[in-house]
Amino acid sequence: MTELFHLPATEMLALLRTRQISAVELAEAHLRRIDEVNGEVNAIVTLVADRALAEARELDQALVHGRPPGPLHGLPIAFKDLTDTAGVRTTYGSPIFADHVPDADALVARRARAAGAVTLGKTNTPEFGTGSHTVNEVFGATRNPYDPDRSAGGSSGGAAAALASGMVPLADGSDMGGSLRNPASFCNVVGLRPTPGRVPDDSSTAAWFSLGVSGPMARTVGDAALLLSVIAGFAPTSPFAIREDGSAFAGPLESDVTGLRVAWSPDLGGLPVDPETAAVTARAPAVFAGLGAHVEQVRLDLSEAEDAFRILRAWHYAGTFGGLPTELLGSNVAWNVERGREVTGADLTRAERLRSRLFQRMGEFFDTYDILLAPVSQVPPFPVGQPYVTEIAGTPMPDYLAWMRSAYWVSVLHAPAASVPCGFTPGGLPVGVQIIGRPWADLAVLRAAYAFEAATGHGATRPAFGR
Template sequence: MIDVYSSARAMAAAVAAREISARELLALHLARIEQVNGTVNALVSIDADRAYVQAAKADDIAASGARLGPLHGLPYAVKDTHHVAGWRTTFGSPVMVDHVSTYDDLVVERVRAAGAVIVAKSNTPEFAAGSHTFNPVFGTTLNPYDTSRSAGGSSGGAAAALASGMVALADGSDMGGSLRNPASFCNVVGLRPSWGRVPTWPTWNLWETVSVQGPLARDVDDLALLLSVLAGPDPRVPSADSTPGGVFADPAPVSLDGLRVAFSIDLGGAFEVDTAVAAVVRTARAELSDAGAVVADAWPDLPDAEAAFRTLRAWLMEYALGDVLDAHPGEVKQSLADNIRAGRPLSGHDVAVAYAQRSALAEKAREFFETYDVLVMPVSQVPPFPADQEFPAAINGRPQESYLDWMRSAFFVTVTGCPAISVPAGFTPDGLPVGVQLVGPAGSERRLLAVARAYEAVSGAGIGAGGPRPAL
């Protein structure tokens, strides 16, 4: 029996076998949205009429006997920073509140072609800046496990919608942790792919390497399915990896026995980690060891990670949003305005230094993964924090001065260029989800997904692995 917490693969198989129609599957999810979205505020710009038109077309295609795409009939949410033709796309900003897109982003083209039924946009912080999802257009997305807490961000709406059973799959993007952090906070799975794995089009900078788009799902198998659709080359994106997306659909099984695992809580003291988060991540170390992995306390030395990330982020923010700030100085949140302004005094030399640092960090990571198969570390330095805070004020009593300080465990990985996946690991004593971050060498998504699937089975914490669902 298919329900809203069935796997995306099971839903797609049931639609293909005509055990349930795409319209019936959509109706189940729209009823769930009606039931819980008012509580968590994960989905915005919901358009049931348009979704039913897509679902009806999906049923007609299925009835014709035509070959079906891998996402055929699946209710889907697109992040509200990704353009969908004819659909309101606000970027969570009052400046864009009435904007209606005239084209599909490449990731949207691909999910449409694969048969997905787009139901809504997922909520995001203003211009996707920050790992807490709130904005003046739609308000705050709340954590399904504790609605007084943050769902993370910037893909917080997507993660919360998945955890709440409102959609089968969702996409997001990640600069400093925006696919990984909300997955950790909401007990789902999120992957930051290697640069070029999921090509972005259109874009102002085809060679930009800090921000990537990618998949979220309730389990690793479903995430692999969505990656198989999002990934692959495109003639409009010369930086795209040439590997066909389909190879990621079914990663070959990997045994944890003998796997060479490097484990670190804080990359040698590079950042503070909440004690409750550290305790859960240490359980992952024990589980991997018990499953036969060879676990060592080890980490790559990444001395310039913070400087490189902050410089490149500020430079990119200033170019992309500087004109918006100048035209609407009172309508951009202060933390974002500060980040934009930090980019203004940067020289070409400053940016070149950051790219040189990033190149050196990538080389350090490459050398590190000659010895280890995977690095295991926290996704986020904190558990889900109160939703009325923009960011956590302190970790273990240590002040956090900006909305970036508490995200080092994610953005230190960003600037290595390595793929990283957040997989549910357990819960704090207060019942708040905690994910573990598995990092692999650049370009290793297929093997990383297989390792993540094996760990997911050992952990059993995630919703898709049979772990606790939110009590909504």
């Protein structure tokens, strides 16, 4: 019998609405699970058990008194430690903010809580979300539930590990260079990087910056779509917020993929890929072909995204974190700030030209194909004590960013991209495949991901520990 904490969120929601379980019972089940396994993986870094139980009791009483349940009624959630949560410590993984308690919720937290989600706490992240390995000086490293000696990825590694471990059924994340997709791949869960503006930003300092987005993480595609249906929708705080509300994502995702035009790129134009990762992701095209899709391997070169991403990211870091005490910043953040201070006006012009040209070229690409398949990460989960990947298939990586090109090149496309479980290495480590769509086609990506998930069932394999 499946443990309550491992059920899909959609099934939990049905049990709650029919009063087969109470919100308090569900919260208690997850709090017990956290107590059982969090010490091993270090995914939840701030726990608010009393608050969660109080919120759950209020929701139970509301149902008794006939008040209609919200879309996330009673579902436990933990927010990334980059997401401001009113009255709950939010450190951003930085010693500078180790005791910081925000006065207000960020948009994602505000919308989820208004929809009836129960806040359990915060999930671990590297300092200011910098890097695809979740470790910081405040809380230490998050470990992979499938092998605690391995990385859970990042920067939403705490969220991915908490989901895989059964500590929460829903979690939020953010993604500039792969931070929703890489940890989902490493932990055998689902992460969706939405089209920029789908989940609006409420930043008062970087409202026009489009590389970084917020999005949903969950154990199933349906659960990720459920959370997206709540956190998506127009907000006047973002100058490029998409006008559509999130209701379209709450409906059924089943669709006939017969005739779907699928492009497969094993390396996005010559990127080195670890042989084990390559072997697992190479199975994905056959899955779609078996479902009746038209699949074609393509020669696709996204290398123009390299300079565009690095210039815009560095410029953003200098502007956002350049005013903080340099001696208190970790090496990755400090390196990004220094690179940002070197950016010139000519650099920014080149970055905009590169990504504009790439956007137009990919628009033509998606006139021919409906989705693009590619590896999420170029490697499987690496040792947790290793700061970052230094070599892939014999190719040295020049810095801590380079090993995630398969994710951050896609970030430049202004397109939705999902990481979906694709299988396991011979050693049992999870590997995800990236399903990429044209800009604004988030629903098409989710439907393709749902079909792939249903055909393979890889996401149903839970970690062996703590069962």
